[in-house]
Amino acid sequence: MRIFFQSFIFILLCSCSMIPVNSQKINGVSFVASRDSIHEKHVNPIVQINANYAAIMPFGFIKNLTHPVIIHNTNRQWYGETKAGSKQYINELRKKNIKIMIKPHIWVRGGEFTGHVKMENETDWKLFEDSYTQFILKYAVLAEETQAEILCIGTELEQFVMHRPEYWNYLIVEIRKVYNGKLTYAANWDEFKRTPFWNAIDYIGIDAYFPVSDSKTPTVLECIEGWKPHVDIIKSLSKKEEKPILFTEFGYRSVDYSGKEPWKSDRSMTNVNMEAQVNTTQALFETFWKEDWFAGGFIWKWFHNYEEVGGVANHQFTPQNKPVETVIRNFYKR
Known part of the structure; x- marks a missing residue:
């Protein structure tokens, strides 16, 4: 009887060890802020694509890459970019059982890359840190109030992170005083290896615009092959930090060479190529969605x-009303 019991426990433990770490994937959409409030008709397409999460993205604004004051939550912004708008979006999404990541962004005037935000002296760094703390804590409080499942504490801020690592450790402590959910940070695809505070948060967040193919219309197999060196690095970091990987952003434009420099959002690429978007997206799903x-x-x-966005003439990122939407729907359904 004792041998039987020990054998039973051994089998049970082995069975438990085979259960995936993340049995249900975060199948999310990055829900763009607009001028208006949203209603059921705006949420239904998210449900229909089988998404279970939405990233809500309030915004703060700075005048240039060296300006130390973030303007945020004002009546001059679009409604969805503010705290009130974010809350209204969350409440409407909740009605359809959509879970939430709050992901505040900074916009630099002229569309400058936020990874280059860097103050010129210690005084300005202190001012900027104070301003950023106010900005993020406002949405940490909202995240706790709305029971958002995840809060992203920053998006593509490499120079800020690199030059002020002590501040980020302080910020994480302050956030956890007011918010009890999971934390991530959205590191750019070429930044995440150097982010110093993964051990202090819950997900290794990556904006996953990795180059995977130089072809005009890459095949799925070509893109899967192109992912292999990146996967090795990503998986190794996950194992080292003992944290799951979360793609805080992923996607491709419906253009020629969509897998070559996927981070490009300017108007220099305008040749519409739906097949390229489909193949790059499918390859990403096939590479990652099966991994524990x-x-x-x-x-x-x-x-x-x-009803008004995307479509077969659109060369930007959105999958809406494009063939790639079917790919996403099918993988999210799994």
Whole structure:
């Protein structure tokens, strides 16, 4: 009897060890802020694509890369970029059982890359840190109030992180005083290896615009092959930090060479190529969604006015009303 019991426990433990770390993936959309409030008709397409998460993205603004004051939550912003708008979006999404990541962004005037935000002296660094703390804590409080499942504490701020690592450790402590959910940070695809505070938060967040193919219309197999060197690095970091990987953003434009420099959002690429978008997206899903160490991700980007956006003439990121939408729907359903 004792031998039987020990054998039973051994089998049970072995069975438990085979259960995936993340049995349900985060199948998310990056829900773009708009001028208006949202309603059921704006949420239904998210449900229909089988998404279970939405990233809500309030914004703060700075004048240039060296300006130390963030302007945020003002009546001059679009409604969805403010605290009130974010709360209204969350409440409406909750009605359809959509879970939430609050992901505040900074916009630099002229569209300058936020990874280059860097103050010129200690005084300005202190001012900027104070301003950023106010900005993030406002949404940490909202995250706790709305019971958002995840809060992203920053998006693509490499120079800020690199030059002020002590501040980020302080910020994480302050956030955890007011918010009890999970934390991540959205590191750019070429930044995440150097982010110093992964051990202090819950997900290794990556905006996953990795180059995977130089072809005009890459095949799925070509892109899967192109992912292999990146996967090795990503998986190794996940194992080292003992944290799951979350793609805080992922997606491709419907253009020629969509897998070559996927981070490009300017108007220099305008030749529409739906097949390229389909193949690059499918390859990403086939590479990552089966992995236990991978938590899921948020497709970039999803607009509230579904009927009016995307379509077969659109060369930007949104999957809406394009063939790639079927790919996403099918993988999210799994």
